[in-house]
Amino acid sequence: MSYEMIGIIVLWMFLYGYLIVASVDFGAGFFAFYAKITHNDHIINQLISRYLSPVWEVTNVFFVFFFVGLVGFFPDTAYYYGQTLLIPGSFAIVLLAIRGSFYAFENYGSKKSNIYMFLYGATGLLIPASLSAALTISEGGFIQETEEGVTLLAGELISSPYSWSVVFLAIVSVLYISAAFLSFYANRANDYHALELVRKYALFWSVPTIIASLTTFIALSQHNMEHYQNMIDLWWMFGLSLICFFVAIWLIYRGFYYGLAFVFVMLQFFFAFFGYGAGHLPYLLYPYVTIQEGATHEAMGLALVIAFILGLLLLIPSLYMLMRMFLFDADYVKGKK
Amino acid sequence: MFADSVAMSRALTSLTLGFHIIFATIGVGVPLMISIAEFLGIKKKDAHYILLARRWTRGFVITVAIGVVTGTAIGLQLSLLWPSFMQIAGNVISLPLFMETFAFFFEAIFLGAYLYTWDRFKKPIYHWLLSIPVIIGSTMSAVFITTVNAFMNAPQGFELVGRTITSIDPIAAILNPATPAKVFHVVTSAYLASAAILAAITAFTILKKKNHPYYKKALKLTMVSTLIFALATAIAGDVSAKYLAEHQPEKLAAYEWHFTTERGADLILFGKLNEENEVEHAIRLPNFLSFLSFGDFNSEVTGLEAFDEELTPPLWIHYLFDGMVTLGLYALGIAMLYLISLRIRRWNEEHPLLLWMIVINGPLAVLAIEFGWILAEVGRQPWILRGYMKVTEAATTSPHVGWMFLLFLGLYIVLGVIGVRVLRKLFQNNPVELELEQRFPHIGKKDDVQ
Numbered sequence: 001m002s003y004e005m006i007g008i009i010v011l012w013m014f015l016y017g018y019l020i021v022a023s024v025d026f027g028a029g030f031f032a033f034y035a036k037i038t039h040n041d042h043i044i045n046q047l048i049s050r051y052l053s054p055v056w057e058v059t060n061v062f063f064v065f066f067f068v069g070l071v072g073f074f075p076d077t078a079y080y081y082g083q084t085l086l087i088p089g090s091f092a093i094v095l096l097a098i099r100g101s102f103y104a105f106e107n108y109g110s111k112k113s114n115i116y117m118f119l120y121g122a123t124g125l126l127i128p129a130s131l132s133a134a135l136t137i138s139e140g141g142f143i144q145e146t147e148e149g150v151t152l153l154a155g156e157l158i159s160s161p162y163s164w165s166v167v168f169l170a171i172v173s174v175l176y177i178s179a180a181f182l183s184f185y186a187n188r189a190n191d192y193h194a195l196e197l198v199r200k201y202a203l204f205w206s207v208p209t210i211i212a213s214l215t216t217f218i219a220l221s222q223h224n225m226e227h228y229q230n231m232i233d234l235w236w237m238f239g240l241s242l243i244c245f246f247v248a249i250w251l252i253y254r255g256f257y258y259g260l261a262f263v264f265v266m267l268q269f270f271f272a273f274f275g276y277g278a279g280h281l282p283y284l285l286y287p288y289v290t291i292q293e294g295a296t297h298e299a300m301g302l303a304l305v306i307a308f309i310l311g312l313l314l315l316i317p318s319l320y321m322l323m324r325m326f327l328f329d330a331d332y333v334k335g336k337k
Numbered sequence: 338m339f340a341d342s343v344a345m346s347r348a349l350t351s352l353t354l355g356f357h358i359i360f361a362t363i364g365v366g367v368p369l370m371i372s373i374a375e376f377l378g379i380k381k382k383d384a385h386y387i388l389l390a391r392r393w394t395r396g397f398v399i400t401v402a403i404g405v406v407t408g409t410a411i412g413l414q415l416s417l418l419w420p421s422f423m424q425i426a427g428n429v430i431s432l433p434l435f436m437e438t439f440a441f442f443f444e445a446i447f448l449g450a451y452l453y454t455w456d457r458f459k460k461p462i463y464h465w466l467l468s469i470p471v472i473i474g475s476t477m478s479a480v481f482i483t484t485v486n487a488f489m490n491a492p493q494g495f496e497l498v499g500r501t502i503t504s505i506d507p508i509a510a511i512l513n514p515a516t517p518a519k520v521f522h523v524v525t526s527a528y529l530a531s532a533a534i535l536a537a538i539t540a541f542t543i544l545k546k547k548n549h550p551y552y553k554k555a556l557k558l559t560m561v562s563t564l565i566f567a568l569a570t571a572i573a574g575d576v577s578a579k580y581l582a583e584h585q586p587e588k589l590a591a592y593e594w595h596f597t598t599e600r601g602a603d604l605i606l607f608g609k610l611n612e613e614n615e616v617e618h619a620i621r622l623p624n625f626l627s628f629l630s631f632g633d634f635n636s637e638v639t640g641l642e643a644f645d646e647e648l649t650p651p652l653w654i655h656y657l658f659d660g661m662v663t664l665g666l667y668a669l670g671i672a673m674l675y676l677i678s679l680r681i682r683r684w685n686e687e688h689p690l691l692l693w694m695i696v697i698n699g700p701l702a703v704l705a706i707e708f709g710w711i712l713a714e715v716g717r718q719p720w721i722l723r724g725y726m727k728v729t730e731a732a733t734t735s736p737h738v739g740w741m742f743l744l745f746l747g748l749y750i751v752l753g754v755i756g757v758r759v760l761r762k763l764f765q766n767n768p769v770e771l772e773l774e775q776r777f778p779h780i781g782k783k784d785d786v787q
Contacts, residue, residue, distance in 0.1 A: 054449035057405055061442045064409055068431075068438045071416055075427025082420030086735045089417045094748050097406035101752055104402030105759045149734040296428050303432045303507040311439040318446045318470070325450055332453075 003301035004291045007073035008284075010308060011066060012277045018062035019273065020177060020266055025059050026124035027178020028052060029099070031201060033121025036114070044182070044194045049107055050335060051185055054326045056103055058319075060096070072304055076294035080285050081134065084143045084152040088133040095130060099123040128170035136163040139224045140286030150288075162219040169212035173269070176205035180248065180265040184258040189333045199252060206249050210242075213272065224286060230279035237275030244268035343729050345738035346418040349745060351714075353411045355707060356749045360404030362706050365479045365524065366531020367397050368448075372468035374558060379461050384777040385551045388769065389558075391455065393535065396760055398452065403756050408441075410745070418738065422721050422731035425502060429495045430488050432507045437481035444474025476524060483523045486713075487515035491584055492722045518580040519713075522573035526665075526709065529566035530702040533668055535559045537699025540692040548687075551769050556687075557679070560695070564672035570665055575629070582630030585723070586639040588716040591650045592658040593626055594619075595640050602626035602638040607659055610652060650718045657708040657715075664705035671698050 028048045035041045071078040081089075098119055106116040137143060142157045143150055157163050179201035186195035217238075221228040231238070248264035251257050282290040295301060326332055339345065371393045378386030416423045426434075447470040458464050488494075494510030496503045536559035543552050581589035589595070594605050594616055604626040608619025624634040631638075641649055671694050678684035678691065685691075717723055721731045 054453045057401070057445040057449060058442070060405055060409060061438065061445050064412055065438045065442065067413060067416070068434050071423055071427045072431030072435050075424045075431070078416040078423035078427050079420045082416035082423060083733055083735065086417050086733060086741060087737055089413055090741045090744060093410045093413050094744060096409055097748055097752065100406040101402045101756065104399055105755060151735070296431065297502065297505045299505045300428060300431060300507050304435055307432055307435055307439070311436070314439065315442055315446075318443060322446050322450060325454065
């Protein structure tokens with residue numbers, strides 16, 4: 001396999017990883033705030049901070065890893081996306097900065113503040129919306145290349161039904177993924193009050209998630225026919241995604257095997273995300289950057305792949321250790337450690 | 338200026354980096370100090386050191402959070418503000434950028450583990466072991482990111498024709514001539530600044546009439562560290578000067594206001610430039626610049642006249658150079674003075690004047706870091722990639738950079754102010770004496786072992 005193919009698969013895996021871990025984090029922030037204003041915070045906030053405190057920084061690194069890797073493997077993307085995404089990118093950075101630091105202020109600092117909680121919860125929904133702008137413009141039609149450089153057609157972006165359906169999908173799936181994970185975690189902690197609450201959230205948000213998925217599909221067919229056709233050719237991946245969705249919801253509805261249910265949620269997004277990504281190829285930014293033409297030179301591509309393998313040898317055992325300590329250690333989850 | 342996207346891109350990058358390096362420096366140095374304190378505590382069976390490590394860690398997390406988010410900001414801003422530069426950098430130097438994120442990843446994983454497992458292991462040394470990967474991760478990420486910066490000063494490992502790059506050698510790009518001196522200087526000065534900041538906090542607390550043995554131990558530990566790291570930083574500074582003399586003479590000449598190429602060049606300390614570019618009121622150390630550059634009082638040092646005026650950096654950086662060196666020597670001097678007064682019986686190592694001098698050394702060390710970075714970055718002007726690409730060719734063409742500058746300025750003010758308030762609250766509401774009694778009830782106020 002060519003190194004640019006390895007590169008894009010690696011990056012897509014990391015973006016998928018970020019999608020899952022960040023959704024848990026972003027959704028949890030929103031639920032924590034929502035619980036606070038509905039006076040349910042004593043039920044779930046302990047649970048949420050027990051999971052998030054040791055891992056929030058790791059979540060952030062998934063994202064950094066993705067964009068550094070993207071520029072590394074495909075330097076042309078730095079030029080095109082860098083030129084066009086100044087405003088949405090800057091807003092995303094500011095939101096991430098507020099969220100990350102205020103999380104630390106709230107949890108490690110001494111003061112419990114409603115404002116911090118509000119910012120933490122609100123940014124959790126705005127970040128996926130602003131980040132999804134990058135995915136939207138990758139479909140083409142939103143940027144223009146001239147002699148002086150490339151510019152974003154902001155008006156087109158704001159008036160496009162496709163971009164809004166992506167934003168909507170990003171927000172509702174964050175809440176759905178997060179609630180499914182928290183159900184698993186609450187069950188693990190034998191915290192049945194919390195479980196009752198987050199289970200309801202999961203069932204509630206599953207409906208808009210699946211509706212938004214369909215509308216995004218339809219909107220894409222209006223916007224980029226070529227990509228849509230590629231996705232239709234990969235229909236079985238979206239079929240598997242849908243089946244996984246039903247299995248997950250059935251498990252959560254019946255109230256057993258929450259761990260397995262979350263695995264199915266992950267698989268649901270895995271198939272949908274990889275189906276979407278595979279359909280997008282060979283373009284990274286339609287029609288300006290393809291993975292072949294935009295790729296870095298061979299020597300660097302090889303060096304990056306080697307660095308990546310060595311890095312994984314270091315990371316996988318470390319991540320495993322972290323999960324053993326804070327995710328699968330029943331005593332820790334229950335708050336006994 | 339507000340509409341000039343090059344000027345605003347420079348301003349915004351300076352703003353973000355200037356803010357980020359404060360927290361990045363703490364992020365590199367403080368884990369080492371925490372680890373040393375915990376190790377001493379375990380070895381000496383002394384709860385004071387353990388508590389020291391715990392309390393430092395608690396404050397550290399707040400600074401890490403700001404460091405992480407501002408680091409993410411600069412990571413993205415590189416592409417948003419300098420898209421053409423990153424296109425080249427992506428081809429040639431993405432390997433260390435990529436490895437930096439691995440190191441950061443590694444640190445993030447173990448920092449989470451370190452923070453939440455203080456009481457989890459039967460043998461405390463297991464917990465201490467978790468601090469080692471945190472130190473490795475934080476220091477290595479400084480090393481890798483510094484090689485990227487070194488590359489911008491001494492680009493090699495590729496050929497550039499127009500905007501097309503060929504013959505790339507990733508390893509040669511990392512191991513460019515600037516790398517050893519830069520990495521050495523960045524790491525030692527980060528350790529120095531962190532030790533100085535922790536010493537300053539301790540000295541300040543003692544000045545507020547706290548004389549618990551806990552503080553004495555903390556002060557001694559941080560001041561000994563300050564001395565060691567200040568010596569290492571001084572050596573690193575000398576290595577850097579020798580690198581500059583050989584590879585970037587226009588930078589050193591601008592630092593030193595050295596206009597004519599000559600043998601036995603004088604070192605100019607302080608002073609000011611008049612309108613005819615003549616140096617006034619300076620202290621001249623005869624032949625010392627030659628010695629500093631090549632280790633020989635009679636060697637030839639290239640002057641600014643040898644370069645095209647359009648390709649030399651602004652001369653005001655001389656003041657920063659003097660400032661940085663003076664502050665470094667101040668740190669070294671104050672640490673020596675403290676250790677001497679520990680030895681000489683008649684001297685009081687907790688004399689208020691000495692303590693105040695230690696207190697101001699903390700902020701001054703941060704200032705020295707800022708001076709050093711401005712010096713290194715402005716000293717490379719007008720290049721973004723020395724000899725290859727000018728800053729003006731690399732910036733984004735977006736007309737909105739000015740507004741983004743205001744957005745980020747607001748963000749950093751908010752983060753800075755609230756961060757300081759949170760840190761103060763964290764320690765004010767939870768004094769050492771109280772925490773010692775709660776956590777280690779049997780040791781009390783005596784200077785004893787556990």
